[in-house]
Amino acid sequence: MASSATEIEAGGRTVRISSPERVIYEATPWSAEVTKLMVAEYYVAVEDGIMRALRERPTTLERWPKGFREDMVMATRADGHGDAFYQKRVPQGAPEYLESARIQFPSGRHADEICPTEVAVVAWAAHMGTLTFHPWPVRRTDVEHPDELRIDLDPQPGATFADARRVARTARALLEEIGIRGFPKTSGNRGVHVYVRIEPRWSFTELRHAAIAFGRELGRRTDGVTVSWWKEERPEGSIFVDYNQNARDRTIASAYSLRAKPGAPVSTPLTWDELDGLDDPRTLNLHTVPQRLDELGDAHAEIDDVAHSLDTMLEWHARDEEQGHGDLPYPPDYPKMPGEPKRVQPSRERKE
Template sequence: MASERITLTLPGGRELSLSSPNRVVYPQLGVTKRELAEYVVTVAEPFLRANGHRPISLERFPDAVDGESFFSKNPPKGTPDYVDQVMCTYNSGRRHPQVVLNEPAAIAWAVQMNTVVFHPWASLADNTDNPVELRIDLDPQPGTDFSDAAAVAPVLREVLREAGLEPWLKTSGNRGLHVFCPIEPTHEFLDVRHAVIAAGRELERRMPDRVTTAWWKEERGERVFIDFNQANRDRTMAGAYSPRALPAGTVATPITWEELEAGVDPTAFTVRTVPQRLDEIGDPWEHLQASPGRVDTLLDWWQRDLDAGLGEMPFPPEFPKMPGEPPRVQPSRAKKD
């Protein structure tokens, strides 16, 4: 028996055939696939400003968000011609095309393909090797929460401004905070990762009891982790205005520093509330890319730390062994060995 289908008329006059429009994607809220498609079309302008024109990975859920999922990077068979693609090189040396979303119909198509979470690269399609954003993930560890990340963020802002960068904020859609700095695409991913490590180490010096750059979980304690490996090539985080696959239907949402100071509640930003928020206050990230900075000062700090004996940090396990990288073995096991 064929599944129920409806036709959505999208901005620009395109039409999209949406299958199973009444399938519930968020059981706790009752949000259907149709409602999710309507959400992404409603927020398409700020969504594309933040996530368009770049490689993007699609996190797809064939059933509900509490079910199984998988990541999709290659454009699947039958992808319409209004969904763009770009050839990407990965850390393994492999190359293959990746989806690029450049218009509202393309985002709605992704929802038709059961996408819930959108994971954009930090680089653009016209130069996939050099990021246009320095991204720092403030990741609360067990025993800490969003309020701890919110307390750390203003000090990180001071650090980044001292390095000549202007930080912008968004909620992760979960417990953390994401800090983005627009940068000129003058350096490749490994350099930008080193810049993130340098900023993280400087923040850790200023807040040693609240911040850690320790890669191994057993060493982090009840602190906010600076997840520097999110700055690697092909490592992504949920994009601005992307829904998260969480029961409450939360959205990774750009916020202002004033909102953070006033005590923002990240659980208030959902697929049902964010459209009204945009109507009322607009997009806090509208001008994010207006004045990109440079990572030169942070790379000077990286070299300073190298000269002081602080070396390379561990890479994720799926990465090839990198120059100068310490052994990939957790400290407690290394001691036993």
């Protein structure tokens, strides 16, 4: 009979894990079954990496209290019903050592979000059913000025991880051309993320403009890249540079986060050479990543050593505006934003 609760040690604290034997991920041909206790133990095992990704950052929790199954659905704001949900405010029953940070949504409303300062907070979140951590690109000392640019290379239908890997190589060359060091990681699915630490002196709007400009410039350097917001305009087999991941209140799964996909995959930091040699990102999962971190260390260990400037990318954006290529649409849940073009699906606009 399964025990009702157990305790684990996390950074010098004792964290209670309820229903430790609950199956969170079913076994797959490439990955063994994962229990709730194993999820919590995984996050303690990757403390060095997960805390580098989350420390002092307001963080949204992606919670799957029943575990993950492919037929489960994420609750949306519209219906509020689902098997999983995003927790943007500190949950009730949080431990006394949990700290928070106040952030502002695009609507102008505020919220106090979890702000991890120690691994016990991460383990407690796992006890609460959290699989994925979504940190803001800011530190709580200055929540209005991002310190990180996130380049999200998202394969569209017909594209593969190999396509994202190819575009990431060009992204690396483009960054190095302007004196910037990027740090890649797998998305935990088919995509690639490249993170760039920046000086915290630009707004979210400027950060997003830099991402748009980088995506456009990347498309000039290699085939198969798009920044089209509307899916109907993205070519089949292309890689979408999701610039809106840099908008206020939009976040990406952190380094070392589990993803809600079969096999308990992990969004895993890699060196550029390791990325070039990786054929199947599913091999980077809960069972394999802790040993990798122990043996090889964190590929993002030096990410905080340099803070870069966005000046060149913002110059590209100003140039593009002069040539008639201005801002692009925001996500549908945003209020109308300054300088934004019409937020109407092209086929629908033609029909009207």
